Structure formats: structure tokens, C-alpha cells
Amino acid sequence: MGREIRVIHYGVGPIGAGIARLLLEKPNVRIVGAIDIDPAKVGQDLGFLIGSGRGLGVTISDRLNSVLRTGADVVVHCTSSRLCDVEEQLFQCIDSRISVVSTCEELVYPFHRYPELSDRLDRAARAGRVAILGAGVNPGFLMDRLVLTLASACQRVDTITAKRIVDAKERRLPLQKKVGAGLSPDEFSARVASGEIKHHGLPESIAMIADSLDLRLEEIQETIEPAIADAEVCTEFLKVQPGEVAGIKQTARGRKGDKEIIRLELDIYVGASEPRDEVQIGGLPDLHCSFPGGLHGDLATAAIVVNSISPLLEAAPGLRTLRDLPVSYFTGRASGECFPRRSEGRRVGRIPLVGGGG
Amino acid sequence: MGREIRVIHYGVGPIGAGIARLLLEKPNVRIVGAIDIDPAKVGQDLGFLIGSGRGLGVTISDRLNSVLRTGADVVVHCTSSRLCDVEEQLFQCIDSRISVVSTCEELVYPFHRYPELSDRLDRAARAGRVAILGAGVNPGFLMDRLVLTLASACQRVDTITAKRIVDAKERRLPLQKKVGAGLSPDEFSARVASGEIKHHGLPESIAMIADSLDLRLEEIQETIEPAIADAEVCTEFLKVQPGEVAGIKQTARGRKGDKEIIRLELDIYVGASEPRDEVQIGGLPDLHCSFPGGLHGDLATAAIVVNSISPLLEAAPGLRTLRDLPVSYFTGRASGECFPRRSEGRRVGRIPLVGGGG
Numbered sequence: 001m002g003r004e005i006r007v008i009h010y011g012v013g014p015i016g017a018g019i020a021r022l023l024l025e026k027p028n029v030r031i032v033g034a035i036d037i038d039p040a041k042v043g044q045d046l047g048f049l050i051g052s053g054r055g056l057g058v059t060i061s062d063r064l065n066s067v068l069r070t071g072a073d074v075v076v077h078c079t080s081s082r083l084c085d086v087e088e089q090l091f092q093c094i095d096s097r098i099s100v101v102s103t104c105e106e107l108v109y110p111f112h113r114y115p116e117l118s119d120r121l122d123r124a125a126r127a128g129r130v131a132i133l134g135a136g137v138n139p140g141f142l143m144d145r146l147v148l149t150l151a152s153a154c155q156r157v158d159t160i161t162a163k164r165i166v167d168a169k170e171r172r173l174p175l176q177k178k179v180g181a182g183l184s185p186d187e188f189s190a191r192v193a194s195g196e197i198k199h200h201g202l203p204e205s206i207a208m209i210a211d212s213l214d215l216r217l218e219e220i221q222e223t224i225e226p227a228i229a230d231a232e233v234c235t236e237f238l239k240v241q242p243g244e245v246a247g248i249k250q251t252a253r254g255r256k257g258d259k260e261i262i263r264l265e266l267d268i269y270v271g272a273s274e275p276r277d278e279v280q281i282g283g284l285p286d287l288h289c290s291f292p293g294g295l296h297g298d299l300a301t302a303a304i305v306v307n308s309i310s311p312l313l314e315a316a317p318g319l320r321t322l323r324d325l326p327v328s329y330f331t332g333r334a335s336g337e338c339f340p341r342r343s344e345g346r347r348v349g350r351i352p353l354v355g356g357g358g
Numbered sequence: 359m360g361r362e363i364r365v366i367h368y369g370v371g372p373i374g375a376g377i378a379r380l381l382l383e384k385p386n387v388r389i390v391g392a393i394d395i396d397p398a399k400v401g402q403d404l405g406f407l408i409g410s411g412r413g414l415g416v417t418i419s420d421r422l423n424s425v426l427r428t429g430a431d432v433v434v435h436c437t438s439s440r441l442c443d444v445e446e447q448l449f450q451c452i453d454s455r456i457s458v459v460s461t462c463e464e465l466v467y468p469f470h471r472y473p474e475l476s477d478r479l480d481r482a483a484r485a486g487r488v489a490i491l492g493a494g495v496n497p498g499f500l501m502d503r504l505v506l507t508l509a510s511a512c513q514r515v516d517t518i519t520a521k522r523i524v525d526a527k528e529r530r531l532p533l534q535k536k537v538g539a540g541l542s543p544d545e546f547s548a549r550v551a552s553g554e555i556k557h558h559g560l561p562e563s564i565a566m567i568a569d570s571l572d573l574r575l576e577e578i579q580e581t582i583e584p585a586i587a588d589a590e591v592c593t594e595f596l597k598v599q600p601g602e603v604a605g606i607k608q609t610a611r612g613r614k615g616d617k618e619i620i621r622l623e624l625d626i627y628v629g630a631s632e633p634r635d636e637v638q639i640g641g642l643p644d645l646h647c648s649f650p651g652g653l654h655g656d657l658a659t660a661a662i663v664v665n666s667i668s669p670l671l672e673a674a675p676g677l678r679t680l681r682d683l684p685v686s687y688f689t690g691r692a693s694g695e696c697f698p699r700r701s702e703g704r705r706v707g708r709i710p711l712v713g714g715g716g
Binding site: 022025113132137138141145146148149151152153154155156157203206207210212213214217218219220221254264284285287288290291292293295296299300302303304306307310318324325326327328329331351352353 | 380383470495499503504505506507509510511512513514515543561564568570571572575576577578579580612642643645646647648649650651653654657658660661662663665666673681682683684685686689709710711
């Protein structure tokens, strides 16, 4: 049995609650504190709030500093998508000498949008001897880490296209609203202009790929268009009429001169047909990878966050990315380790090999 | 510009030659020696032998020790599939304090088949302050590292199936012969029994997955069957009649009790329809990943070997695996580094972000 990992849970929205439920299933994990600023949640027991059906003896508090003072190995942080909105929260965790894994999309690869802030986060984490990481399925996995994993089997990479098509019909109401389902095209445009409708993270994925493959892009461009319903779509929660907005079509492009080197497309709308994830690399060899149906975003994000905890706790102090950490799956085995990282044959029982015709 | 990486090339068969050609394209790489025991190759210039069309001033030698004495950062080793056949070659490299990346399939995850030898290799590498790695597309990537990358997006993994279907028709003659194309079923069985026909590495992939996901398998079983042609198949090199062997169908299974937890299938035969690679994970979420057409084995193996050199040279001394190393793509940038591993924002020029509607 490995050492117990003490977790403070920061932010109990839908994603945060899903992560907390997964943490409860993992051996050697103990949630020792929970933070949320929503008055409706403060004072409740985390276990009941996340629907685990039992109390955990952990009361939601809005007093960050007093919770952080209880001490922990890692804060699981799930409050907001934009790094500038959460930087003070992150510094408070780091300054309390607690490592952080966050679902903040812009933290997944913050070096281009926030070069100075990235540097300050890195220095603060090093000073506190802790590590900080942004993690999730997109950005963090489908359009960046997975792309780089595939690129490691290529001799040459010329172009990269990744496409994620999500049918929001079967997803939770906040997601349907977040992508503008049911709005008029004008309302949609207004909310895009105000920054209210936007998936965060595509440029971060492009930057991670470009730096890693030394693609020397000159510009990253992003556009947001509405997906317009051409027939009525009914979900459990709302109805979209023909001509109304069904959701979002967002595209980010990485350019070098007049050549488009990387294109990432994200379509999330109710009634999207053939939902799937796809990655195409043009190079040597060409490579085409497809996930029919697509990855379930909420489930995968919770998995990626929890699976990253062990390597994060073993990482060098500082601002880390999913690209830097070894691939991992949380087993709870050994001293906070996910894999027997050092390939220690003695630690794994030898599995008898039979057959093979030889 | 990064530091020059000095490479000794050990084994100039088809795979080795492909790797050497790729090395020649990479910045900051210099091939300083070449070894092969084939009398027809000894004395030739490596550059002409691998078809690069130019001399490199590197003469193939069969005298391992004198080549190793010239010194290098890494030996690229491509001689044989079975670890027991190459262990002395590997120890000689390690004892010369040169790191090794090898295409030896059984070295990709040797801890179960060769626990004692793995331990000796690890100790020798640590003593010499060098690292040793087995690398390739299968084993090494498709059925293990990629599977684990996908598993990192899963909350729970119950079963894993990976399938690789290769049409050997378009591939080189040695591969067609290696899988028995054109043999009678009886000849095929005899060559399977003698160990002559066999793809090496499926149990190694199963062991890597099982250890990493803590699946606690009780047995790994492997079977080899012929793919029988039901119609005539002509390749550039040979003709297979109906009823003759077209190639190999090899399956490895990892079992726990009477449950099959992992199944890896490899079909390589001339005329195989719908060549592809597939990975399926049964768990939460279920995950299905498909590569229509499949990865080109020789190209991908050369890429994976070359792309692993930089992280290998930065790894802790000892016996490493592709699972342990960060994902990488050889750019030749910086001091033998593939990625700006420490996420140093200052090192990468900020790419202007435009648009985004916000």
C-alpha cells in the first residue's frame, strides 16, 4: 500500500463534483478539505453535495486560507477557465506549499498568452517546492498530448488537423447553455463579443504542439461561429427551432507565412451528427486517428486530472504541463506512484508466459 | 543550436538502414561509427550502403570493441529480436559507457521474460551512468505506449483489445518471408515450431500494460496460426496460391482467472483486407481508437527510435522503457533536448494570438 494522498477540493461545480466522486473511488486518497464560494454550497458536506450518498465529514468552506492551513499534498482546482481570473487562487495554494492540478484551460499551456504570469507561477512553485499543472481532455489531451504522442511515430510532421465534434444533446444543461443552444444568431454574436460564449484552450493546444515540434508559427488565429439548426432539436432541457443557434463551431489556426500548419476544430452543438474525435498528421508517414463517437468530455477530464496526481507529486517543482509528465493511470499503488516508474522488475510479479509455438 | 549528438550505428539490415537514413536528416546528429557482421557489408561506406547516395566517411566494421572505443553518446542497435541473442552486444555498449536505443523487441519491456537479465542490464547501465531502451512501433507504441496514453483518459479500465492488420503485399520481401507467405501449412507449422516464424513482443506489450494499470494478470498466453490464402495473391516478389500460407495471425492474451483482460491481435499477411490499427478499452468511459490503413511499421519504428534519442540521453541512468520517457519528437534543438522540457516560457517566442471574438 502506498502513502495516503491528502487532497483539498477547490470548486464544486459539475466538473469538480465529478472529479471528487472519482477521487472517492481511489485507494490511498483522502479529501481533507473543500472550498467553494457559492453560499448555497457553503456549510454542506462534500459527500452529499456531490451525490456520493454519504457524508465525508468534509464541510464546504468559503474561507480559502483556513482550509489551506489544514495542509494537503495537492489542491484539485476547478473554478474557472481563464488564468487571469484564478491567478490569485493559485498563488494562495502554491504559497501554502501545496501542489495544484487545475482544470483551468488556459493553465494547460500558458506560456504564450501569459508569459510573465507563467514565469511568476513557475518561480513561486519552485520557491514553495511544489508543482502546478493544468489538466483536462481539451485542452490537455485530445488536441495536444495525444497529437504529440502520435507525432512521436512520425519522421516528419508538416501539418496537423484535429477535429472534435460533440453532440451536446445528451450532455448536461450548463454545457448546452454554454455553447448558446436556443439563442438567436444575434444573441449568439453578442455573447461571443462579450466573451461569454467561448471554449477556452484551442490556442493553448496549438502553442504546445508548435513549441514541441519546433514548428515556428507566426500567428495563431481563432474564430467562433454559430451552428444553426436546420430542423427542430429537442433535448431533455430545451428546444431549438430551425434558424436558431444549436451551438458553437470554433476553429483555431496556426500559420507560418501564408501556410496553415495546424488547424483545430471544435464543434459542439445539439443534434451534431457523427460525433467523433479525429487527428490527422500530414508528414512521413501520414497518420490518421479516429475515435468514433468521441471521448466523453466530463468523464475523460475527471480521469485525466486524477490520473495526473501521482506524476505531479513526483515532478520537479515548478509549472509543469501534461506534455512533460510521464503517461499515467492512478492505481494508488506504492508511494504515490502510478506506475513502477523506474522499471523495477523486482517489484512486479513475473507473469507466466505460455505458448508461442516456439 | 544544440550540442552535437554522436551516434554509433550497430546493425545495417533494412530497419537499421532506415533509421540511419533518418538520422542523416536530423540536425546536430553525427554518425561516427557503424558495425555489422555481414562480410558483404564490412568495409563499405555506411552512406552508400543505406542508399543515401553519398559517402559519409564511416566504414562498416565488424570489430565492435574498436568502434566503441571511438566513443559516442548513443549506440543505435538493430540486430535481433530476442534479448538473449543480443545481451552480450548490449553489455559491451553499456560497459563502454555509451547509452543504447535498440529495436530488440524483447528489450521493450523485458522484466517478465528476463527478470534476472533485466536486473543485470539495469545495474550495468547505472554503473556506467548510461541509459538503455528498447523502442519500436510494435512493441513500444501501438499496443502499449499508445494504449497507456489512452488509458490515462479513463476513470476505470476493465478490458483492452488491440488489433493490427497489415497487408504484407506492399511491404519488403524479408517481411513477406518472415510471416511465411507462400509456404504450405505444414512448412509453416514446422517453422513456427522451430521459432523461425514469430513476431516478437506481444507478451511484452501485455506485461507493460498490466504492470502500469495494476491489472494483476495471472497468465499471458500466445498463439500463432497461419492465414491461408483463399485466392491467388501476387506481390512484387512472390505468388501465393489458394490453400497456401499468406502470412501470420498471432494473438496474445492476458488472463486473470478465467477472464481475458487483454487481447492483442497481429495479422500480417499478403492480401489482408482493411489494414488498420485499432485499440478498444472497455471501462469508464469506453474508448475506441482506429487508424484506417494502419501505421507503416518500418517508417514508424525508425521515427520512434530516433525521436527517443534526446529523452534517453536526459533520462536517469538504467534500463528505461518508452513508458517512462516523456513523449518526444526529435527537433535537434537545444542541448540534445527534444522539447523545452521544463516548460520554460522564455525560451519560446510568444506567438501572437488574434481573433477569438472576445
